[in-house]
Amino acid sequence: MGLIVQKFGGTSVKDRSRIFNVARIVANTRNAGNDVVVVVSAQGDTTDDLIAKAAEISSNPSDREMDMLLSTGEQISIALLTMALQELGVSAISLTGWQAGFATDRAYTKARIRRINTERLESELARNRVVVVAGFQGLNRNDDITTLGRGGSDTSAVALAAALHADRCQIFTDVEGVYTADPRKIPKATKLKEITFDEMLELASLGAQVLNNRSVELAKKYGVELEVLSSLNPMPGTIVKEETKVEGMLIKGVAKDENVAVISILEVPDVPGMSFKVFSLLAQRNINVDIILQSSGRGNNKDLTFTVPLSDAQTAVSVLEENKNRFGGGEVKLATNFAKVSIVGAGMQSHSGVASTMFEALSNQGINIHMISTSEIKISVIIDKQDADRAVAAIHDAFIH
Numbered sequence: 001m002g003l004i005v006q007k008f009g010g011t012s013v014k015d016r017s018r019i020f021n022v023a024r025i026v027a028n029t030r031n032a033g034n035d036v037v038v039v040v041s042a043q044g045d046t047t048d049d050l051i052a053k054a055a056e057i058s059s060n061p062s063d064r065e066m067d068m069l070l071s072t073g074e075q076i077s078i079a080l081l082t083m084a085l086q087e088l089g090v091s092a093i094s095l096t097g098w099q100a101g102f103a104t105d106r107a108y109t110k111a112r113i114r115r116i117n118t119e120r121l122e123s124e125l126a127r128n129r130v131v132v133v134a135g136f137q138g139l140n141r142n143d144d145i146t147t148l149g150r151g152g153s154d155t156s157a158v159a160l161a162a163a164l165h166a167d168r169c170q171i172f173t174d175v176e177g178v179y180t181a182d183p184r185k186i187p188k189a190t191k192l193k194e195i196t197f198d199e200m201l202e203l204a205s206l207g208a209q210v211l212n213n214r215s216v217e218l219a220k221k222y223g224v225e226l227e228v229l230s231s232l233n234p235m236p237g238t239i240v241k242e243e244t245k246v247e248g249m250l251i252k253g254v255a256k257d258e259n260v261a262v263i264s265i266l267e268v269p270d271v272p273g274m275s276f277k278v279f280s281l282l283a284q285r286n287i288n289v290d291i292i293l294q295s296s297g298r299g300n301n302k303d304l305t306f307t308v309p310l311s312d313a314q315t316a317v318s319v320l321e322e323n324k325n326r327f328g329g330g331e332v333k334l335a336t337n338f339a340k341v342s343i344v345g346a347g348m349q350s351h352s353g354v355a356s357t358m359f360e361a362l363s364n365q366g367i368n369i370h371m372i373s374t375s376e377i378k379i380s381v382i383i384d385k386q387d388a389d390r391a392v393a394a395i396h397d398a399f400i401h
Helices: 016-031 046-057 063-087 119-126 152-163 197-205 213-222 274-284 310-322 346-350 354-364 385-399
Strands: 003-008 035-040 092-095 102-104 113-116 130-134 137-139 145-147 168-173 194-196 226-230 238-241 253-257 260-269 292-294 301-309 332-335 338-344 371-374 378-384
Touching: 003 016, 003 152, 016 035, 016 063, 035 063, 035 119, 035 152, 046 063, 063 092, 063 130, 063 137, 063 145, 092 119, 113 152, 119 130, 130 152, 152 168, 152 213, 194 197, 197 213, 197 238, 197 253, 197 338, 213 226, 253 385, 260 274, 260 310, 260 338, 274 301, 274 310, 301 310, 310 332, 338 385, 354 378, 354 385, 378 385
Parallel strands: 003 035, 003 168, 035 130, 092 130, 102 137, 168 226, 194 238
Antiparallel strands: 102 113, 137 145, 226 238, 253 338, 260 301, 260 332, 292 301, 338 378, 371 378
16 A cells, blocks of 8 residues: 555646546545545636736736735635545545645745645545645745745645655646657657656756646655656556666657747946846846856947746846846846747767757758757757747657657
């Protein structure tokens, strides 16, 4: 008998039939002799609908009140799924994030988990109940509701698996595993039997929407073996773990991210400490900076160009504009018509010519590269957003047959 944590996304519980489908999956896992903790996201487009409702009231709602609003979506899901389980004769109870012991920091809308008090969870499991937990949410030290950011239910599930020392954490989605590209757009995409934490982390960070990158970070840190599989088609999925047996694949996937904005600061003085002044301002607002390009500029000045998430772009520009006298007073420019396309694979470390093959594929399609970033297991390029889908298809054809 083992302990299994199962997470179901919004599409898996979007309506009555899907909820009962999930309930049957959970019931089968329980009837096989396992203890089960289930983490559920808000139904379908509920989160987007709630954001739209907020926009009807305020053009700039406070982050605290947005967390109060958005946390309600998961509470609907857990109650409905628990009712469905009870209808199937399964003893179950629903818990909000704070009832399940999630304590977070005070960063509203993008909180991080500080600790999980598992006492209530363990008590309910000891009573032979399936515990259905609201993902994406917790409570800070002020007893305010916080949310973990988009994809936070994945993070909730992995954190619970780590805290409870679960035997496996299963992430159920609307696809059958991790693919070499989005199978809905690339018909030739291949499902992977297994992938390393490092490769999955890069793919998740670079736009692959199967897993949240913070959940993969947690899984790697605490050694939680993940399985990504479909809630609609019962078949083996993709195992995410520390090491894989599969060798020979040069790259494991091609990812696209259109949540990218490019910010340029012109004529920054070319003196020590200027980059620190710029990026410390963004760090104070929890804005992640990705690709950075520094040009020679003119005279004793340089131009600084970097990417941030599109959702943080306006905040980043406002902060920089308000403080631009600290770094020379140069013009701050924002462009949002870009996308990031990336390839990921541990095989790059032992093979030459990977970048050349990627760039040739883009060149053959007449696609211009604006920025490049590399690491041992990934190469990312910033290109025009209108070219992103063609770029993914061309690169996938070049590497994966």
